[in-house]
C-alpha cells in the first residue's frame with residue numbers, strides 16, 4: 001500500500017511515526033525543510049503541550065474543535081505526549097504556568113529526534129509542492145509542480161493557509177480560514193503612546209459574554225500578549241470593528257466603587273492619580289485621566305461622585321473598539337476542514353474513503369500554551385494508527 005503524507009510539519013511527521021509499523025510505503029511531500037515549522041515554536045524552546053490531564057478541562061483552551069477533541073484526546077492526550085517524547089529521547093518538564101517544554105529547551109533538538117525516528121523507518125521524502133489531488137479508480141492522483149503520482153491513501157497535513165483552493169477543488173467541506181492568535185489594533189490611537197506598558201492579569205469580556213484572562217501588552221501599533229491573542233482567536237470570525245470590555249481590577253464596578261470610597265477617605269490628602277496608580281500602571285492612569293478629562297492634580301478629597309463613577313466604570317468596564325488585526329501576524333489559522341465531515345476515531349474524511357486530515361488544516365485551534373502542537377500530536381497519532389489498522393486488516 002502506498003501512502004502519501006502531504007506536509008512534514010508536526011502533524012505530518014507524527015502521522016509517519018505512528019504509522020511506522022504499518023508496513024505501508026510512506027512518502028512525504030513538502031517543498032520546504034522537513035519540520036521547519038517547529039523551529040520557531042515557543043520562541044525556539046518548543047512548547048510541546050500543556051499540563052492539563054483532564055480532557056474535559058483541556059478542550060476548554062480551544063475556541064474551535066472542543067467536542068471533536070474530546071473524542072481525539074480520549075485516544076491520545078497530554079500524558080501520551082509526555083510518554084511519546086520520553087520514548088524518543090526527549091525528557092520534558094512542566095513550567096510554573098503548566099506549559100510543557102523539552103528539558104533541552106530546544107526546538108532544534110525536538111526536530112532532530114522526531115526526524116531520526118521517522119527517517120529510520122520505511123519512508124522517503126519528495127521535495128515538491130502538491131498542487132492538486134484528485135480521485136481515480138485506483139485511488140488518488142497527486143500532482144506536484146513537477147510530476148503526477150498514484151497513491152492508495154492520502155494524509156493531508158499541510159495546514160490550511162495556502163491550500164484552501166486545492167481542497168476546495170477536491171470538494172472538501174471547508175470553513176473559510178481566518179488568522180488567529182495575533183495582535184489586534186485598537187481604534188483609539190492614543191493608547192499607542194503607552195508603548196511598552198503591560199497591563200497585568202486583566203479580564204476581557206467579548207460581545208458574546210465570554211470572559212478571557214491574561215496580560216495585555218501595548219506596542220507602538222497594536223495590542224499584543226496572551227490576552228490579545230485570546231481575544232483575536234475567540235473573535236476570529238467576528239466582523240471588524242468589534243467591541244470588548246476590559247476590567248483592570250478584577251471586581252465589579254459596584255464593589256470597586258465601594259472600595260474607592262474608602263481609599264479616597266483614607267488617602268484624602270493624596271493626589272487622586274496616585275490612588276488610581278495603585279491599580280494600573282501610572283502611564284495608563286495618566287491616559288485614563290486625559291481621556292476622561294480629569295485633572296491630574298485633583299486631590300482625593302476633591303473627587304466628586306461623578307468623577308469617581310467615571311473612573312470606576314473605566315477601570316471595570318473599559319470599552320475598547322478593535323478595528324483590525326495585525327496583518328500576517330498570526331500564529332495559527334482558524335477555519336479549515338469542517339469537523340462534521342471527519343471521523344475523530346480515524347481522521348478519515350467521511351465522504352472520501354482513504355483520505356485523512358490532521359493538524360492545523362482541521363477547523364481546530366487553541367490558545368497559546370502548547371495546545372496547537374497537542375492537536376498535531378493527537379490527530380497525527382490517530383491518522384497514523386488508522387492507516388496501520390487499514391493496512392493490517
Ligand SMILES: Cc1cc2nc3c(=O)[nH]c(=O)nc-3n(C[C@H](O)[C@H](O)[C@H](O)COP(=O)(O)OP(=O)(O)OC[C@H]3O[C@@H](n4cnc5c(N)ncnc54)[C@H](O)[C@@H]3O)c2cc1C
Nearest residue numbers: 007009010011030037041042047130158359360370372373
Ligand atoms: C512563531 C510560532 C510559534 C509557535 N509556537 C507554538 C508553541 O510553542 N506551541 C504550540 O502548541 N504551537 C505553536 N505554534 C503553532 C504550531 O506551530 C502550529 O499549530 C503547527 O506547526 C501546525 O502543524 P501542522 O503540521 O498542522 O502544519 P505546519 O506546521 O504548518 O506544517 C505544514 C507543512 O506542510 C507543508 N506544506 C503546506 N502545503 C503544502 C503543499 N501543498 N505541498 C507540500 N507541502 C505543503 C509546509 O511547507 C509545512 O512544512 C506556533 C506557531 C508559530 C507561527
